[in-house]
Amino acid sequence: MNSQANKIIDSFSFFHSWEEKYEYLIELGREMSPLNPKFKNDNYLIPGCQSKVWLYCEKKNKKLYFYGDSDALITKGIVAIIIQLYSGLSKKEILLEDEDVFEIIGLRDHLSMTRANGLNLMITKIKQFANN
Amino acid sequence: MSPLDINIIRSKFPFLKTIKNKDFIYFDNAATTQKPETVINAISNFYTNENSNIHRSVHRIGAVATKKYEDTRWIVKDFISARSAEEIVFTSGATEAINLVANSFVKPMLCETDIILASSLEHHANLIPWQMIAKETGATIKMLPIKKAEFIQNSLEQEELDYTINLVELKEFLSTHGDRVKFIAAQHISNVNGGIQDVKELTKLAHSFNIPILIDGAQAAAHIEVNVQDIGCDFYCFSGHKIFGPTGVGVLFGKSLLLKRFQPYQYGGGIVQRVENASTIFREAPQNLEAGTPNIAGVIGMGAAIKFITNVGLQNIQKQELSLKKYLRSKLNKIEGISIYQGHNSLKLNKLFSSPVFSFNVNGVHHYDLAVLLAENNILVRSGDLCSQTFMRVLGVSGCVRASLSFYNTRAEIDAFLLSLKKAIKLLKG
Numbered sequence: 001m002n003s004q005a006n007k008i009i010d011s012f013s014f015f016h017s018w019e020e021k022y023e024y025l026i027e028l029g030r031e032m033s034p035l036n037p038k039f040k041n042d043n044y045l046i047p048g049c050q051s052k053v054w055l056y057c058e059k060k061n062k063k064l065y066f067y068g069d070s071d072a073l074i075t076k077g078i079v080a081i082i083i084q085l086y087s088g089l090s091k092k093e094i095l096l097e098d099e100d101v102f103e104i105i106g107l108r109d110h111l112s113m114t115r116a117n118g119l120n121l122m123i124t125k126i127k128q129f130a131n132n
Numbered sequence: 133m134s135p136l137d138i139n140i141i142r143s144k145f146p147f148l149k150t151i152k153n154k155d156f157i158y159f160d161n162a163a164t165t166q167k168p169e170t171v172i173n174a175i176s177n178f179y180t181n182e183n184s185n186i187h188r189s190v191h192r193i194g195a196v197a198t199k200k201y202e203d204t205r206w207i208v209k210d211f212i213s214a215r216s217a218e219e220i221v222f223t224s225g226a227t228e229a230i231n232l233v234a235n236s237f238v239k240p241m242l243c244e245t246d247i248i249l250a251s252s253l254e255h256h257a258n259l260i261p262w263q264m265i266a267k268e269t270g271a272t273i274k275m276l277p278i279k280k281a282e283f284i285q286n287s288l289e290q291e292e293l294d295y296t297i298n299l300v301e302l303k304e305f306l307s308t309h310g311d312r313v314k315f316i317a318a319q320h321i322s323n324v325n326g327g328i329q330d331v332k333e334l335t336k337l338a339h340s341f342n343i344p345i346l347i348d349g350a351q352a353a354a355h356i357e358v359n360v361q362d363i364g365c366d367f368y369c370f371s372g373h374k375i376f377g378p379t380g381v382g383v384l385f386g387k388s389l390l391l392k393r394f395q396p397y398q399y400g401g402g403i404v405q406r407v408e409n410a411s412t413i414f415r416e417a418p419q420n421l422e423a424g425t426p427n428i429a430g431v432i433g434m435g436a437a438i439k440f441i442t443n444v445g446l447q448n449i450q451k452q453e454l455s456l457k458k459y460l461r462s463k464l465n466k467i468e469g470i471s472i473y474q475g476h477n478s479l480k481l482n483k484l485f486s487s488p489v490f491s492f493n494v495n496g497v498h499h500y501d502l503a504v505l506l507a508e509n510n511i512l513v514r515s516g517d518l519c520s521q522t523f524m525r526v527l528g529v530s531g532c533v534r535a536s537l538s539f540y541n542t543r544a545e546i547d548a549f550l551l552s553l554k555k556a557i558k559l560l561k562g
Contacts, residue, residue, distance in 0.1 A: 018508050019508075019559060022504075022505065022508070022559065023559060026559075026560070026562075050499075050500045050515065050516045050531060051498055051500040051501075052530075071498055071530075072498035072500040072501045073498060073501050073560055074500065074501045074504050074505075075498075075500060075501075
């Protein structure tokens with residue numbers, strides 16, 4: 001498991017009720033470094049989500065860096081976690097990363113109920129970037 | 133008519149008992165309704181005691197199954213006041229009914245200069261099939277004119293947004309283009325805002341230009357009395373699962389003369405009179421439109437659902453739903469920054485009633501976030517574009533939250549919903 005995943009799991013372990021977890025998730029979204037508005041267009045939109053999700057990938061020194069945003073707070077929090085998990089890794093590291101952090105922090109059941117939040121779509125998109 | 137005892141009514145729905153134990157509140161009745169035990173028992177009884185194929189067997193059990201299936205055609209006929217049972221076609225749901233009319237009736241008569249009229253208020257099921265046959269034939273699909281969003285003070289002294297079809301503008305359009313319009317498709321009640329269209333006047337107008345019309349009654353049949361002879365429409369459809377019946381079954385009503393003109397769009401057993409190596413003579417409608425072994429248990433279950441509605445009484449259901457609607461609306465109005473997209477009842481009679489569907493947004497809050505937090509509180513609502521993206525564009529939003537009630541919901545459930553809603557808004561506004 002990468003160290004970022006450990007950090008996320010550690011932070012969430014302080015919260016027990018779902019309200020607290022969501023509050024923290026929303027906070028993570030608010031604190032995320034913003035996506036340059038020029039990438040908030042249909043080219044970077046992940047289709048199929050109930051809320052809008054934009055994801056932009058940049059390659060620097062053989063590593064991939066991700067930037068994203070969403071118009072919904074909870075989804076934005078999910079984007080923040082995913083970016084924290086995968087940003088700054090090499091393509092190989094991204095493809096090898098298969099730990100289900102959302103399961104461990106206790107939100108997988110909550111977030112995977114529908115395709116609406118695009119959690120799985122986001123991870124698929126990131127793996128696609130790593131495959132190209 | 134005696135007033136309903138809601139506790140007795142609720143005790144007839146096994147699922148409502150199950151979710152009560154888990155503290156769930158089901159406010160997603162426009163998506164699908166719960167099933168009373170009479171429906172569940174009818175399906176179970178069919179598979180336990182009467183399971184056999186219909187229309188084919190000479191044995192007694194087969195005859196019983198055939199009779200129950202065909203009896204349901206009569207039950208449906210009475211339920212929507214059709215002229216005869218031959219006007220009732222069983223389908224897998226409203227979606228299949230609309231696709232059947234589009235492909236078997238409308239498409240064969242379309243050419244490039246023709247126009248189909250539908251509305252931007254429709255559920256995708258009553259829009260995409262028309263778009264597809266227009267695309268295939270080169271015909272054009274145009275939107276029915278709708279009234280501009282004007283606020284109307286209804287008799288409850290609450291404001292409603294009027295998104296009904298503008299019959300005056302439609303008449304003007306038909307006066308100049310009527311000869312090119314080959315078909316009109318419109319909803320009876322909206323799945324987004326519960327508004328009721330004046331389908332009788334709309335039908336009259338369509339017929340004055342000799343245009344056949346289909347009414348999508350998916351959101352209507354569980355809430356208001358449907359009388360297809362009074363409406364006068366050529367086609368009417370609804371789904372079993374939205375009227376307390378099982379999924380995978382529905383109804384297409386079609387006037388006999390028009391059903392006879394249908395070209396079946398799927399072929400198989402049960403629809404033929406005589407089959408040669410190279411050709412087939414088909415049975416008449418409705419049988420020729422029900423190829424293959426149909427959803428026998430589903431049809432029988434839907435018959436039980438209609439009997440359930442009839443026994444409870446649609447007037448009782450309406451009375452209960454109106455009371456819930458008034459209560460929820462008065463409480464929702466007090467929530468700061470809320471926009472409620474409740475529809476207008478265009479019927480001149482029965483002014484008080486429109487369907488208890490509450491679609492809304494809260495200023496500065498995303499509908500997805502609200503629905504997630506409501507779900508965490510075990511409140512089951514729908515969110516998103518509600519399969520009506522064109523309606524969302526009319527409203528100027530990307531989606532909304534929809535709480536849709538049925539007569540078996542309670543004021544206590546509404547209170548719990550409101551408490552969760554306020555909690556969710558507080559959390560999201562920080």
